[in-house]
Amino acid sequence: MEQEQKWVREIVRHGSKKAANALVHAYYDDIYAFVYRQVGNREDALDLTQECFFAAFRSIASYDAKKAGVRTWLYHIASHKVIDLRRRSKVQYLPMEGEELPDERDFAEEVVKHMRNQQMLRQAEELVCAMEPQVQEVFRLRVYGEYPFPEIAALLGQPESKIKAQYYRMAAKIRKELGND
Numbered sequence: 173m174e175q176e177q178k179w180v181r182e183i184v185r186h187g188s189k190k191a192a193n194a195l196v197h198a199y200y201d202d203i204y205a206f207v208y209r210q211v212g213n214r215e216d217a218l219d220l221t222q223e224c225f226f227a228a229f230r231s232i233a234s235y236d237a238k239k240a241g242v243r244t245w246l247y248h249i250a251s252h253k254v255i256d257l258r259r260r261s262k263v264q265y266l267p268m269e270g271e272e273l274p275d276e277r278d279f280a281e282e283v284v285k286h287m288r289n290q291q292m293l294r295q296a297e298e299l300v301c302a303m304e305p306q307v308q309e310v311f312r313l314r315v316y317g318e319y320p321f322p323e324i325a326a327l328l329g330q331p332e333s334k335i336k337a338q339y340y341r342m343a344a345k346i347r348k349e350l351g352n353d
Contacts, residue, residue: 176242184233196225199243203250209316210254210297220257224250240327244319248327251312258301258308292350299346310339 176198182191203224208217227249228235235245300311306328313319313327321339325332 177237180232180235180237180242183229192229195242199246200225202243203246206247206316207250207254210312211257212294216257220250220253223253227253239329240323244323244327247313247317247319248309251309251317252305254312255305255308259305295350296346299349300342303342307338307342310335311342314339 176195179188179191179195182188183195200221204217204221207220207224208214211217211220224246228246235242239245240248300308303311309328310324313324314321319327321332321336325335328335
């Protein structure tokens with residue numbers, strides 16, 4: 173953590189290419205894997221990973237270590253890049269209001285268990301892409317990034333209860349659509 177803060181300071185203060193390279197080297201594989209699990213295509217994953225780091229370096233001066241670590245901040249950016257990619261192909265959102273909260277089974281665990289079932293994952297991804305961007309981000313950070321709810325809430329600046337409610341409503345909607353009630 174301290175090392176990454178040092179890199180950020182060097183990049184912001186001196187435009188250090190060495191620090192920028194170190195930051196990319198430290199997190200490239202994690203970000204690529206996070207993106208690849210969502211897009212399932214090597215070329216798109218490479219492009220989005222590159223876009224993520226470009227976006228990070230463009231906005232690095234506004235990075236706030238009090239809100240999130242560098243790794244979490246990069247996942248946040250990557251999540252938005254995936255959402256943007258999906259948005260370019262689909263723009264219709266499903267409403268999330270008025271749904272009952274499902275039981276307390278963790279949908280992330282179910283998806284991870286079934287990741288080998290590419291058909292289910294593809295269908296779930298299509299349903300998620302039809303939801304509002306913030307709900308998509310909650311899903312992506314929880315399922316693909318394996319972040320706990322408190323960290324997602326802190327990153328998005330929302331109460332944990334709201335993040336959980338969004339997530340569990342979305343999970344119920346996906347279960348219903350996929351016939352996994």
